[in-house]
Amino acid sequence: MNISININGETVTRDVEPRTLLVHFIRDTPGLTGTHWGCDTSNCGACVVQMDGQPLKSCTALAAMCEGHEIRTVEALEVDGKLDPIQQGFHEKHALQCGFCTPGMLMTTRALLDENPDPTEAEIRMAISGSICRCTGYQNIVAAVRWAAENAEAEVQS
Incomplete structure (x- = not known):
């Protein structure tokens, strides 16, 4: 087809x-x-x-x-050489190690921030509960999402 x-x-x-x-x-x-x-x-x-x-x-x-x-x-996510705040947050907060789960985590958390620009830790953890990360222990991923929420308007560069 x-x-x-x-x-x-x-x-x-x-x-x-x-x-x-x-x-x-x-x-x-x-x-x-x-x-x-x-x-x-x-x-x-x-x-x-x-x-x-x-x-x-x-x-x-x-x-x-x-x-x-x-x-x-x-x-x-990256547009004209500028990282999306969620990508920059993952970099700033060291929210990835092997990187295998990272694309899915980025897309999940981008959707969360689009719907809820200031999520609580519990809301972040609920949003990523369908994604498995075997390296980070999730704490830095949660911190990265919070960073992105707090820096959503910041001009971030790759």
Whole structure:
């Protein structure tokens, strides 16, 4: 079947098998490999993207189901050489180690901050509860989200 999906503001069209997962469509078609493919069971959260502004585990969605929706990947966070505050927060607060979960965590927490610009620690922990990080212990991730919330208007550079 032929599908077209808007990914990061660009329409991507491809013939796919009906069973093609969104994570594979994103990685294979436009070559956006920032979206990680981890567990293939929707447990880890490494594959989180945003669909219409909401976090979505892209290993749980068929690409064909996403036609007509706006998909945003981690590659869309940095604009014109400027990091998104959530990316800068992860840097400032050392919220990553191996980096495998980071794209999913960034997309999940970006959606949280878009909906709630000043989340509590409990709200942050609830938002990231669907994502597994085996390295950090989560404390620095929570601190990074708080940093981003407090510095949302700051001009951050890569």
